[in-house]
Amino acid sequence: MTAKTKTSSKPRSTRRAASSTRRPVRAISHRRAPMDAIQLLKSDHAKVDALFKQYEKARAPQKEKLVQTICQELKVHTQIEEEIFYPALRSAATQRDDAGDLLDEASVEHNSAKQLISELEAGSPGDELFDAKVKVLGEYIRHHVKEEHRDIFPLARKRLDVKALGAQLAQRKTELMETMDSGVAIGGKGLLKSLGDRLSPSALHH
Numbered sequence: 001m002t003a004k005t006k007t008s009s010k011p012r013s014t015r016r017a018a019s020s021t022r023r024p025v026r027a028i029s030h031r032r033a034p035m036d037a038i039q040l041l042k043s044d045h046a047k048v049d050a051l052f053k054q055y056e057k058a059r060a061p062q063k064e065k066l067v068q069t070i071c072q073e074l075k076v077h078t079q080i081e082e083e084i085f086y087p088a089l090r091s092a093a094t095q096r097d098d099a100g101d102l103l104d105e106a107s108v109e110h111n112s113a114k115q116l117i118s119e120l121e122a123g124s125p126g127d128e129l130f131d132a133k134v135k136v137l138g139e140y141i142r143h144h145v146k147e148e149h150r151d152i153f154p155l156a157r158k159r160l161d162v163k164a165l166g167a168q169l170a171q172r173k174t175e176l177m178e179t180m181d182s183g184v185a186i187g188g189k190g191l192l193k194s195l196g197d198r199l200s201p202s203a204l205h206h
């Protein structure tokens with residue numbers, strides 16, 4: 001912060017000349033600090049929310065791609081939560097946390113979402129009820145995300161090493177995204193399931 005104040009006291013022209021001879025300021029690399037588990041999951045939520053909003057305004061040709069992206073994002077997101085995040089919290093929570101009930105409800109909500117996701121993957125934007133399904137999926141997700149933010153994430157911050165867990169989630173997410181991008185774009189339920197058995201949650205406070 002102090003460095004910035006010093007720099008800004010120079011005349012504009014001098015600053016520009018000086019900066020042109022230096023290496024670029026490394027603002028971007030600072031911004032790319034690894035996200036903790038909560039930041040990563042919240043950033044997924046924000047991305048999907050923006051995609052649902054885009055869909056509302058989209059014309060027919062863009063809708064298919066948008067829905068594919070929404071479904072892929074949601075499949076990967078729910079997968080990393082179910083494989084890593086929820087089990088980690090379930091193990092680390094104390095009895096008084098009521099995490100079991102919270103996570104059971106969250107898993108049921110995931111299942112409802114997955115049902116609609118597979119219907120959307122099997123259909124196309126011209127189909128009857130397609131837009132309605134996208135809308136209802138968006139509503140399910142908004143409701144679910146609200147509960148994660150309100151109940152699950154604060155508990156996770158208390159009970160888990162969210163930094164270590166963030167690294168684990170990020171690694172798994174990259175792996176799943178790459179697998180989907182390399183050919184199983186949509187409908188890769190079975191594949192994701194089989195990949196899902198390979199990682200065990202371990203980032204707990206002991």
Ligand SMILES: [Fe+2]
Nearest residue numbers: 078081106148
């Ligand atoms: Fe979730």
Ligand SMILES: [Fe+2]
Nearest residue numbers: 041081145148
């Ligand atoms: Fe989530």
